[in-house]
Amino acid sequence: MLTQQSQTDHANIKYSKVASFLVVLSAVLPFLNNIVGYFYNTNVQIDNTVGARSLDLDTSIYYLSISIAPILLAIASLFKPHRYSYYVIIISYYVQLVAYIEFIFFNVNNISIYAYIGVGVALLLIIFVLNRLLRIYQYDESVYNFRKVTLDRYAKLLRKHNDIDQNDTTLR
Amino acid sequence: MIQRFDKVTILLLLSDLLWEDYFVNKTITERDYLFAMEKIRCKMKERYVISMEELNAFSISLDYKVIKDRSGISVSRINSN
Numbered sequence: 001m002l003t004q005q006s007q008t009d010h011a012n013i014k015y016s017k018v019a020s021f022l023v024v025l026s027a028v029l030p031f032l033n034n035i036v037g038y039f040y041n042t043n044v045q046i047d048n049t050v051g052a053r054s055l056d057l058d059t060s061i062y063y064l065s066i067s068i069a070p071i072l073l074a075i076a077s078l079f080k081p082h083r084y085s086y087y088v089i090i091i092s093y094y095v096q097l098v099a100y101i102e103f104i105f106f107n108v109n110n111i112s113i114y115a116y117i118g119v120g121v122a123l124l125l126i127i128f129v130l131n132r133l134l135r136i137y138q139y140d141e142s143v144y145n146f147r148k149v150t151l152d153r154y155a156k157l158l159r160k161h162n163d164i165d166q167n168d169t170t171l172r
Numbered sequence: 173m174i175q176r177f178d179k180v181t182i183l184l185l186l187s188d189l190l191w192e193d194y195f196v197n198k199t200i201t202e203r204d205y206l207f208a209m210e211k212i213r214c215k216m217k218e219r220y221v222i223s224m225e226e227l228n229a230f231s232i233s234l235d236y237k238v239i240k241d242r243s244g245i246s247v248s249r250i251n252s253n
Contacts, residue, residue, distance in 0.1 A: 142177060146180065150213070
């Protein structure tokens with residue numbers, strides 16, 4: 001039995017490692033166009049522009065990788081990746097988010113330190129609020145469990161003392 | 173100060189141990205069990221958050237102790253042997 005448990009643990013660790021790798025890979029994918037751009041010329045135009053006014057190799061790599069990333073992440077999460085691997089995702093998409101905010105709202109391609117701080121503070125605020133909500137939910141759940149368990153035990157005591165049948169209609 | 177959630181968790185663990193001692197181990201009487209449960213229920217109803225020391229003192233008054241370490245919060249009997 002112990003050997004069987006050990007084998008299961010070993011398999012779980014293996015799956016967890018692979019899943020963690022997939023999570024990290026999905027964090028790298030949004031930057032795949034930049035990575036490929038170091039080795040190849042990705043400014044070449046692609047003939048097929050259905051769905052876009054103009055499409056170069058760089059953009060098409062980005063579109064593909066950004067679509068694959070959440071799928072990889074979803075598959076990886078099924079195999080319980082290491083908790084810390086999710087931090088890579090947060091950092092990766094945080095950088096992405098800051099870049100997009102700069103592009104869209106400020107029309108600049110020069111990411112400033114203020115943007116990173118601002119978005120970072122906003123994200124921390126969201127995490128704080130979510131954490132508070134989670135705490136409230138956990139508290140309510142615990143109080144509910146306490147009441148339910150206590151009531152069940154008192155009912156057991158009552159039945160034991162008075163020899164009351166569980167289907168007794170007078171208790172309803 | 174400890175979180176409200178931790179307070180409820182400790183009280184829940186205490187009530188579990190009390191039930192185990194009364195119903196399974198039969199080391200306490202039914203009267204003692206109900207009396208201790210009433211104390212726990214009153215403590216649960218208090219809305220304010222109390223300190224860990226205060227909660228530990230409460231547990232000791234019921235012959236249990238609260239242990240808080242890296243793995244989390246647990247409750248054990250004072251005379252566990």
